[in-house]
Amino acid sequence: xxxxxxxxxxxxxxxxxxxxxxxxxxxxIAVVLKSTGQVRVTRAQNSAAENAAxxxxxxxxxVVRTGDAAAAALIFTDDKSIxxxxxNSKVSIAGQREEDxxxxxxxxxxxxxxxxxxxxxTPFKIETxxxxxxxxxxxxxxxLDGKGNMIIFCLEGAVExxxxxxxxxVNAGQTGIIGENQPPVxxxxxxxxxxxxxxxxxQSGKIEIELQDKNGQKKKxxxxx
Numbered sequence: 001x002x003x004x005x006x007x008x009x010x011x012x013x014x015x016x017x018x019x020x021x022x023x024x025x026x027x028x029i030a031v032v033l034k035s036t037g038q039v040r041v042t043r044a045q046n047s048a049a050e051n052a053a054x055x056x057x058x059x060x061x062x063v064v065r066t067g068d069a070a071a072a073a074l075i076f077t078d079d080k081s082i083x084x085x086x087x088n089s090k091v092s093i094a095g096q097r098e099e100d101x102x103x104x105x106x107x108x109x110x111x112x113x114x115x116x117x118x119x120x121x122t123p124f125k126i127e128t129x130x131x132x133x134x135x136x137x138x139x140x141x142x143x144l145d146g147k148g149n150m151i152i153f154c155l156e157g158a159v160e161x162x163x164x165x166x167x168x169x170v171n172a173g174q175t176g177i178i179g180e181n182q183p184p185v186x187x188x189x190x191x192x193x194x195x196x197x198x199x200x201x202x203q204s205g206k207i208e209i210e211l212q213d214k215n216g217q218k219k220k221x222x223x224x225x
Contacts, residue, residue, distance in 0.1 A: 029095035029102050030074045032056040033082065037070025058093055065090040066111070078102040079119040084198055086112040113142045114198030120157075131163035131178035138172075141195050152176035153194045161186070 032039070032052050040049040041056060042063040052064065058074065064085065066072055072085045074093070078101050085091065089111020095102040101122040106113070108128045117124045120137030130150040133142060138157025144150055152159050152170050159170045166183035170176035175193070176186040 027059045028057050028077055029060055029097075029104075030058040030076045030083075030093060032058065032072060033075045034071070034073040036072070037087070038067035039070055039072045039085075040065050040067070060093065060095040063090065063092045076102060076104065079122060081118050081124065082116045084114040086114075086197065089113065108142065108144060110144050112144075112195070114195075115140060115142070117157075128178075130180050131161055131184060133176075134160045134162070139198070140170075141198060143195075148180045150178040153189060155194075 032054055035053045035056075039052040041052045041058065042049045042065075043059070044061070049065070052072065058064070064072060064074070066085050066087050066089050068087055070087050074083045074085075075081070076083075076095075078097075081104070083091075083106065090109040091111070091113070092107040092109075094105040094107065097103075101119065103122065104124045106124075106126045108126055113126065115124075115126075115135065116139045117135050117137055124135045126133045126135070126142050128142075128144055128150045130144075130148055133140075133150070133152055136157060136159075138159060139155040140157075140159050141153040141155075142150065143153075150161070152161055152175065154170045154172050154174055154176070156172050158172070159176065161168055161170060161176045161178055161184040163178055163184060165181070168176055168184040168186040170186045173189055174186050175189045176184060178184045
């Protein structure tokens, strides 16, 4: 096995050359960066869930679920955007490749998320039963409470929230809410209501991904974050 250490641009270009050779164009869209407690991945409908650990590769359509006292952090392979899941959260990750980027759609069934989106020109959406959050280059929390309300706490940048009844822009320092069958609203965030758990373990590192082309040749991608 060969190991290459080069610039991030070169590594990502290598990654895409291998990904394009696969029969599934949206494979390896994300990797599990951290896993604490019971974190499970379901690969296909009606298939058995498997344990997820650091380095587990995720394809479009995979479902990730965290159990009690569990947490997970995922990193996307195109732009190093990071998604953190708190305990008792469930999401389905969909990705569509377009040139050197991945159009990301996170379908959230329940729980709490924190996201850091690094590339403003690449679409990143979170869909919930109450509404949708469309994100550009930002940090934010997305929470589904016990009443089914979708709550966005925007830390940086802006998030547009919308459903069939309307839309609202949530800027940094604001909170956006979409209630079931209610139009979206935004307001200044109140002192003490914004979570802080997303800032935990903010440190640099790297993760290695083994790739294989159609000829069976293996190489290693080293992704620094």
